Amino acid sequence: MNHRFEPIAKEPAYLKVFRTIEADILAGRLEPGASLPTEGELSNQFGLNRSTVREGIRQLEEAGLVERGAAKRLIVCRPEAGSVAQRASRSLAHQGVTFIDVWETLVLVEPEAARLAASRCTEEQIEAFEAAHAAFDTLDADDHEKLVELAVGFFQRVAECTDNDVLLVTLQSLNMLIAPPLRLVLGRAPRATRRIRDAQAMIIEALSKGDGDKAAEWMLKHVNDLKRGFSVAGLDLNDKVL
Amino acid sequence: MNHRFEPIAKEPAYLKVFRTIEADILAGRLEPGASLPTEGELSNQFGLNRSTVREGIRQLEEAGLVERGAAKRLIVCRPEAGSVAQRASRSLAHQGVTFIDVWETLVLVEPEAARLAASRCTEEQIEAFEAAHAAFDTLDADDHEKLVELAVGFFQRVAECTDNDVLLVTLQSLNMLIAPPLRLVLGRAPRATRRIRDAQAMIIEALSKGDGDKAAEWMLKHVNDLKRGFSVAGLDLNDKVL
DNA sequence: ATTATCGGGTTGTCGGACAACGTAAGATGA
DNA sequence: TCATCTTACGTTGTCCGACAACCCGATAAT
Numbered sequence: 318m319n320h321r322f323e324p325i326a327k328e329p330a331y332l333k334v335f336r337t338i339e340a341d342i343l344a345g346r347l348e349p350g351a352s353l354p355t356e357g358e359l360s361n362q363f364g365l366n367r368s369t370v371r372e373g374i375r376q377l378e379e380a381g382l383v384e385r386g387a388a389k390r391l392i393v394c395r396p397e398a399g400s401v402a403q404r405a406s407r408s409l410a411h412q413g414v415t416f417i418d419v420w421e422t423l424v425l426v427e428p429e430a431a432r433l434a435a436s437r438c439t440e441e442q443i444e445a446f447e448a449a450h451a452a453f454d455t456l457d458a459d460d461h462e463k464l465v466e467l468a469v470g471f472f473q474r475v476a477e478c479t480d481n482d483v484l485l486v487t488l489q490s491l492n493m494l495i496a497p498p499l500r501l502v503l504g505r506a507p508r509a510t511r512r513i514r515d516a517q518a519m520i521i522e523a524l525s526k527g528d529g530d531k532a533a534e535w536m537l538k539h540v541n542d543l544k545r546g547f548s549v550a551g552l553d554l555n556d557k558v559l
Numbered sequence: 560m561n562h563r564f565e566p567i568a569k570e571p572a573y574l575k576v577f578r579t580i581e582a583d584i585l586a587g588r589l590e591p592g593a594s595l596p597t598e599g600e601l602s603n604q605f606g607l608n609r610s611t612v613r614e615g616i617r618q619l620e621e622a623g624l625v626e627r628g629a630a631k632r633l634i635v636c637r638p639e640a641g642s643v644a645q646r647a648s649r650s651l652a653h654q655g656v657t658f659i660d661v662w663e664t665l666v667l668v669e670p671e672a673a674r675l676a677a678s679r680c681t682e683e684q685i686e687a688f689e690a691a692h693a694a695f696d697t698l699d700a701d702d703h704e705k706l707v708e709l710a711v712g713f714f715q716r717v718a719e720c721t722d723n724d725v726l727l728v729t730l731q732s733l734n735m736l737i738a739p740p741l742r743l744v745l746g747r748a749p750r751a752t753r754r755i756r757d758a759q760a761m762i763i764e765a766l767s768k769g770d771g772d773k774a775a776e777w778m779l780k781h782v783n784d785l786k787r788g789f790s791v792a793g794l795d796l797n798d799k800v801l
Numbered sequence: 802a803t804t805a806t807c808g809g810g811t812t813g814t815c816g817g818a819c820a821a822c823g824t825a826a827g828a829t830g831a
Numbered sequence: 832t833c834a835t836c837t838t839a840c841g842t843t844g845t846c847c848g849a850c851a852a853c854c855c856g857a858t859a860a861t
Contacts, residue, residue, distance in 0.1 A: 329813060331617065334808045343653065343801070368610055372617045375573065379621040381650065388845060389823075392590070401650040408623065408643040409728055411585060420723040423724065425675070429667045445846090466599070483660040484667065486651055487729055494725070553860060597811060608846045613813090623846060629855070631812060805860070807832080818846080829836070 326340045326356025335380075335401050337363075340480055342382050342393055342531075353383060353391040356397035402489030410493060410559040415549060417554040419494045427472070430488055431520060432529035434478035446521045449474065453514045461503040464510060465496050471517050478524065494558050505550035512542050523545060564637030572607055573796040576615025577622075579605075584635055586623050595633040597623060622658035651736060658789060659796040661736045665782045669714070670723045672730055673762060673778035676720035684720050688763045691716065703745040706752060707738050713759050717778075720766065738801050740789060747792040754784050 328336075341347045356374070360367040361400065374391065377383045381400055386392035446495050452467060476488035503509055516539035523532035547554060572576075583589045586787035595601065602609040616633065619625045623642050629632040667714070694709060711734050718730035745751055758781035789796060 331813080335621075355840075359629045368613075368816090369814060372614060372813095375617040378579075379618040382653070385843090393653070395653055399656065401647070404650060405643070405647040405728075408646065409725060411624070412643065412724050412728070413637070414724045418723045420564040421675070421723050422725045422729065425671045426668055429671075433663070433667070460619070479658045481663050482654050482656045483651060483664045483733070486647075486654070487664060490647070491725070491729070521709070548658055573844080610847090611845060614844095622804075627812090803861085805858100807858075810853105810855085812851105814851085815849080817848090820843105820845085822841105822843080824841080825839095827836105827838080828842095829834100831832100831834080 327509065329370035330363075330369050331376070334359075334363060334365065334370055335376040338373070338377055339380065340381060342395075347393045348467065349393050349395040353393065354496070354505070355390070373487055395435040402486045402493065403438070405486065405490035406454045407492040409490060413557050413559075415555045416498045416552070416558055417545075419491065419498070420540070420544045420547075420554075423495070424489060426484075426488065426491070427475070427531040427540050428537040430479055430484060431475055431524070431532040433481070433484070434475050435527050435532040437480045438478035438524050443525045446471075446474055446524065450514075450521060453510075455518075456510070458510065461500060464503060464513070465499050468513055469493070469496050469500060469526055471520075474522075475524075493498050495543070497558055498552070498556075499543070501552055502543075502546040504535065506546045509542075509546050512546075513539075516542060518556045572605075572611050573618070574671050576605060576607065576612055577618040578614065580619055580622060581622065584637075588633045588753035591635050591637045593635045594628065595635065597632070600620075635753075639695075644692075644728045644735065647728065647732035650704075650737035651732060654672050655801075657797045658737070658740050658783050658794075658800055660734065661740070662782070662786045662789075662796075663798055665731060665737075665785070666779065668726075668730065668733070669717070669782050670775040670779040671765070672726060673717055673723055673727070673774040675723070676717050677766050677771040677774040679722045679770050684716065685763070685767045688716055688766065692756070692759055694764060695752075698752070700752065703742060706745060706755070707741050710741060710755055711735070713739050717762075717766075737785070739800055740794070740798075741785070743794055744785075744788040744792045748788045751784075752800035757782075758784060 338347070338353070354362065356367050359374075360370045363370060367429070377391075378385075381404060382393065382448050383391045383395050433506040445487055449467065449470060452463075455512070456463060456467075472492040472495065473489060476492065477487075480483065516535055520532055520539065522534060523529075544554070580589070580595070595602065596659055598609050598612055601616075605612060614630045616625070619633075619652075620627075623646065624635065625639075626636050627635045691709065691712060694705075698705060698709075712735065714734040715731060718727050720728065720733065721730070761777040762774055762781065765771075765777060786796070
C-alpha cells in the first residue's frame with residue numbers, strides 16, 4: 318500500500334564527480350599510480366564545466382586519493398599508512414581530546430602491540446631500533462624537539478613491527494598525539510630523557526629476544542612514565558592535547 | 560654564517576584558503592556552529608576570486624570541518640566521532656587490509672575496551688543494550704542486513720561506554736570494518752545468529768554487573784567466534800576486507 | 802491566523818580568458 | 832651522432848562575468 322520512497326538524492330554535480338572517481342579508484346578500475354585525464358578531458362567526459370570538475374578534484378585531493386605528480390598530472394594513489402594516520406590524527410585533535418584519553422588508549426594497546434611486535438620483528442627492524450637508539454648518546458640535553466622525534470619514532474617502529482596494516486594506522490594516529498603533550502613535559506621534567514632511553518633499551522632487548530611478555534611489561538612502564546611525567550610537570554590531565 | 564632558508568612554499572591559493580580557515584577553526588577562533596561568511600564575502604576578504612575560494616571550501620567540506628546548514632550557509636562543525644571514524648575507516652579500506660589484520664586488532668583492543676566499559680557504563684547505556692538485544696527475538700532469520708547492524712551496533716555501544724573519545728574513534732573505525740566480512744559469513748554459517756546473540760547476552764550481563772573480567776573474557780570469545788565463522792564459511796582470511 | 806506571492810541574496814553551474822609553468826619536439830651546435 | 836638549446840604547445844591555477852535554481856523573510860491575500 319503505502320510504499321516508501323527513498324528521498325531523491327539531489328547531490329551537486331561536483332560531489333558526483335568526486336564520488337564517481339572515488340568509486341572507480343576503490344573498485345580498482347583506476348590503479349594506484351595511474352594518471353587521471355586532464356581537467357579538460359574530464360570535463361568533456363562528464364559533460365560538465367571545468368570549474369565544476371575542479372571542485373570535485375579538490376575533494377579527491379583532500380581525501381588523499383589523488384596527488385599532483387610530475388607534469389602536474391593527477392596521479393591516483395592509495396594513500397600510504399602514514400598519510401592515512403595523519404589524517405585520522407588530525408581529526409582526533411580537532412575533536413579536542415584530552416591527554417587522559419590518549420594515555421588510556423596507549424595503555425590499552427601499546428603493550429599488546431609490543432608483544433605482537435616481539436613475535437614478528439625482523440633482524441633489520443631490530444637494527445633500525447638500535448641505530449635510532451644510538452642517537453641518544455649524541456643528544457644535546459636541551460634539544461627537546463629531537464627527543465620528541467626519538468620518542469615518537471620509537472613507537473612508530475614498534476607499530477611497524479606488528480606487520481598489521483590496521484594496527485599500524487591505529488597506532489600511528491595515536492602516536493602522533495603523543496608529541497604535543499610530550500613537548501610540554503620535557504621542559505619541566507629533566508629526568509625524562511634518561512627514563513625514556515632506559516625504557517626503550519629494555520623494550521628493544523625484549524624485542525630482539527622475541528620475549529613478548531617482557532616487551533609488553535616494559536612498554537606498559539614506558540607509557541605509564543609518560544603520564545607520570547605529565548603529572549610531575551604539573552600539567553592537567555584533562556587539558557586538550559592540541 | 561650560512562643561514563638556511565626554508566624552501567619558500569608556493570602553495571596554490573585555494574590551499575591557502577583551506578589552511579587559513581582550518582587553522583582558525585582548529586584554534587577556536589571559529590566556534591563550531593558558527594556560520595562562515597558567504598562565498599562572495601570570503602572572496603572579498605581574501606582578495607581572491609569566488610571560484611578559487613570555492614575550491615578551498617570543497618576541501619574544508621571533505622575534511623569534515625564545515626557543512627552546509629540551513630539557508631545553505633556554511634557552518635563550522637567539529638566533526639563528531641562518527642564521521643571521523645567513517646573517514647578513517649574508509650581510508651583503511653582503501654589500503655586493502657585483510658580480514659586477518661582486522662581480526663588481530665579486534666582481539667587486541669575489544670576485550671580491554673569491554674573491561675573499561677564495564678567500569679564506566681551508565682544505567683541508560685545498559686538499558687540501551689538490552690533494548691537493542693531484544694531485537695534478536697523479532698529477527699527474521701534471513702534478514703542478514705539487520706543482523707549485521709545489530710552486531711556492529713553492539714560493538715559501537717561498547718565503544719561509547721568507554722567514555723574515551725580517542726578509543727571511541729579508534730574502535731568505531733575498526734567496527735565499521737567488521738560489516739563487510741560479516742555479511743559474507745552470515746550467508747554460509749546458519750548458527751552464527753545464535754552464537755552472536757548469546758555472546759552479547761553474556762557481555763551485557765557482565766557490563767551491568769560491572770564485572771570487567773567477565774566482560775573481557777566473553778568479548779574475546781565473541782571476537783574469536785567471528786574468525787571461526789569466517790573459517791567455517793570457507794573464506795580466505797587473507798582476502799581484502801573490501 | 803494561515804496561506805500565497807514576491808524580492809533579494811546565495812549557491813551551483815556555466816562559458817570564456819590569460820599568465821605561469823613544464824613537457825616534448827624540433828633546431829642547433831660540437 | 833649525440834648533447835644541448837630553443838620554441839611551441841598543453842595544462843594548471845586564477846580570474847571575470849553571467850544566469851537559473853533555490854532558500855528565506857517580508858508582504859499581501861484568504
